[in-house]
Amino acid sequence: MSQVFKAFLKHKPVIRRIVGKYRSNPSDIEELVQETFLRAYAAELKAEIRQPEKFLYRIAKNLSISRAIRKENSTTQFVGELSEMEVFADDGQVSQEDHLDARQRLAVFAEALESLSPELRETLIMRRIEGLTVPKIAMRLDLSVSAIEKRLAKAIVDCYAYIRGKGLDPADFGAKKIIRMKVASRRVATKSDKK
Amino acid sequence: MNNTNITLLPRFQEIEREAALWAVRLDREDVPADLFLEFEQWRNQSAQHREAAERFKDFWAGTADLDLFNDLAGTNAASHEGSRRWRRFAPAMIAASFAACGAFVYMALFAGAGFEQAYRTAVGEQQTIDLPDGSRIILNTNSALEAEFTAKARIIRLTEGEAYFEVAKNPTKPFSVETEKGTVTAVGTAFSVRVSSAEMNVLVSEGRVALSSEPLYAGASRILSAQNQKQPHSDIVEVDAGQAAVYDRQVREIKDVAEKEIEHQLDWQDGLLAFHGEPLSEVVAAISHYTDATIEIADPSLAEHRVVAYYQVGKIEPMLEALKLSANVKVERIDGRHVRLTQED
Structure with a gap:
């Protein structure tokens, strides 16, 4: 199991407190807490993290500060582009929501990955995150191509079951739904605009 | 239970x-x-x-x-x-x-930063292009385009062939695809455009685009403001998800396309040519886009032969091989540039 994931589950209240120094809106705080986890988890996929909780705290702090700076910058930008922004106001809101949805999906994918057996997780990470082809993975793990294919198939069946077990619809994590959801939310925004 | x-x-x-x-x-x-x-x-x-x-x-x-x-x-x-x-x-x-980088970061950090690049694919080749704004283009066989990003607009000039676009939303920078036959403008959506000497074909798989004979990018806000007043600009035609349009300086045809059919038409993005019972003549026409060789159906009775098959795009030999297997067709190579199909006896 991922050390970052373990540390995150254990020290979530501390992380929330760190972010809370810079933010007061509860949904902002939750978003930053989630983003902190995702970034730390992503880093751990590339390298061993020796002190996962300290690492999480540092990301939480850096992220809170850099987001505050970004917020200032983008506010300045809006003033300059205001005339155009009005016309497209709905789209702007939706694109932020999409971004959130994407992050939430990724967080669930991370949990699903953590629910897999070590060899299934390793294989899926090699294929989807390191971007290796099946024959390359087979060579690296000294297994047959068909064994790797079976592992990957089992990995997605298990991820699928994990997502379903959480009461979520696995179709929301499929490639098509991801695009379709964005369009749907945009349509809703446009419709309410016309009323 | x-x-x-x-x-x-x-x-x-x-x-x-x-x-x-x-x-x-x-x-x-x-x-x-x-x-x-x-x-x-x-x-x-x-x-x-x-x-x-x-x-x-x-x-x-x-x-x-x-x-x-x-x-x-x-x-x-x-x-x-x-x-x-x-x-x-x-x-x-x-x-x-x-x-x-999302639209917001992009605006804050790279506002005003220009980007200009030309792309071309050879016959049988496909290319996926990731643009700095997060948009993605899949350029089909024998196609060419130029991408130019300015502080105000994202402009693609499709000079030849076919491309599929997945546009990252950026409310302040409309995304336009200009061709000789007309311009397609979108804010954030997915669509494909094919241009030939006769016409421009647009297929919208997600969202909505606007078609116009002249580029719109200088004032893309026209699209939405016109719409709000409920009297569309005379030259602008909207095409919704699930619709296909044929355009040549003006609309020739707009029709609804079933979801299955859209997927089917966009199969080429996955590097696949899929046929679900089309006549061999259509299959050959489709394959011909991906090769310099001329494929001739020597046997007229073969032209109507229905084909169900998937072909890997770009590799003509395996395609012909698969045709042999799936359609019961005899493949004769006259020379490197000429292939003849006859009835297997």
Whole structure:
């Protein structure tokens, strides 16, 4: 199991407190807490993290500060582009929501990955995150191509079951739904605009 | 729960496991024709098989999203924890995180920054282009385009061939595809454009685009303001998701396209040519886009022959081989540039 994931589950209240120094809106705080986890988890996929909780705290702090700076910058930008922004106001809101949805999906994918057996997780990470082809993975793990294919198939069946077990619809994590959801939310925004 | 459900369950799970395995097995660059035929046979056993195949193909494709962790690992907050392993990935990650910058970050950091690049594919070649705003273009065979990003607009000039666009939303920078026959403007959506000497074909798979004879990018806000007043600009025509348009300085045709048909028409993006019972003449016309060779159907009775098959785009030899297998056609090579198809006897 991922050390970052373990540390995150254990020290979530501390992380929330760190972010809370810079933010007061509860949904902002939750978003930053989630983003902190995702970034730390992503880093751990590339390298061993020796002190996962300290690492999480540092990301939480850096992220809170850099987001505050970004917020200032983008506010300045809006003033300059205001005339155009009005016309497209709905789209702007939706694109932020999409971004959130994407992050939430990724967080669930991370949990699903953590629910897999070590060899299934390793294989899926090699294929989807390191971007290796099946024959390359087979060579690296000294297994047959068909064994790797079976592992990957089992990995997605298990991820699928994990997502379903959480009461979520696995179709929301499929490639098509991801695009379709964005369009749907945009349509809703446009419709309410016309009323 | 009734008994029927309980007895069906093990078989259902087995089908799901097999569907997952097919999704993984078919996700490679050079799928042999016989593997596809095997898959088609498996898939066509029942509606349940077909449904599971679709579901797991989609779910497997969705797991490609895990790639986002690469972008996340490349962000500043994490980069202090440097290591040998990380550095190996760094260049790719920096490139990836640049591409992944959302509209807001993009505006704040790169407002005014220009971007200009030309792309061309040879016959039989396809190229996926990731643009700095997060948009993606898949350029089909024998096509050419130029991308130019300014402070105000994202402009693509499609000078030849066909391309599919997935546009990252940016409310302040409309995305326009200009061709000789007209311009397609979008804010954030997915569509494909094919241009020929006769016309421009637009297929919208997600969202909505605006067609116009002249470029709109200087005032893309016209699209929406015109719409709000409920009297569309005379020259602007809107095309919605699920519609296809034929355009040549003005609309020739707009029609609704069934979802299945859209997927089918966009199969080429996956590097696949899929046929679901089209006559051989159409199949040959489609394959011809991907090769310099001339393919002739010598036997008129063959032209109407129905074909169900998947072909890997770009490799003409395996395509012909698959044609031989799936359509019972004899393939004769006159010379390097000329192929003749006759009835197998």
